[in-house]
Amino acid sequence: MAVPARANGGVERWDPFRELERTASELRRYIDTGFGSLVPGLSDMFTPLADVEETDDAYVAEIELPGVKKDDIAVEVAGRRVTVSGERREAERKGILRSRTRSVGRFHYEVTLPGELDAEHVEASLADGVLTLRVPKATAERPRRIEVR
Numbered sequence: 001m002a003v004p005a006r007a008n009g010g011v012e013r014w015d016p017f018r019e020l021e022r023t024a025s026e027l028r029r030y031i032d033t034g035f036g037s038l039v040p041g042l043s044d045m046f047t048p049l050a051d052v053e054e055t056d057d058a059y060v061a062e063i064e065l066p067g068v069k070k071d072d073i074a075v076e077v078a079g080r081r082v083t084v085s086g087e088r089r090e091a092e093r094k095g096i097l098r099s100r101t102r103s104v105g106r107f108h109y110e111v112t113l114p115g116e117l118d119a120e121h122v123e124a125s126l127a128d129g130v131l132t133l134r135v136p137k138a139t140a141e142r143p144r145r146i147e148v149r
Helices: 017-036
Strands: 050-054 058-064 071-079 081-088 103-113 124-128 128-138
Touching: 017 103, 050 103, 058 081, 071 128, 081 128
Parallel strands: none
Antiparallel strands: 050 058, 058 128, 071 081, 081 103, 124 128
């Protein structure tokens, strides 16, 4: 591994985190100015992090949406597909923004679940920046315990 030399003659150590941040910044700029302009709305859209768990009677999805108000979230169920979309608005700032690494703008999360769903009884709650969806399985999909006589 090469060690870059400094202009004043000293040696600077390579910092992988600084390099990763610089690469992410370049990629963000590339999307915002180049590729993102080819697809309208791409540069301001992000996909939130999520976990999906299957229980005996339902699928439970926890989607990280810190700073998003419940009025800015839309949840749709179509067939076996669950879609969550909305917008995280940028906070008003009084000072000079020196660095920005949080995602703002529109978001879209979609998952296709493996079994049939009971779309009439889907529950959604937002607490502590996490949207929790409970999507019940259709009655025919739920496991049934058979008593042996």
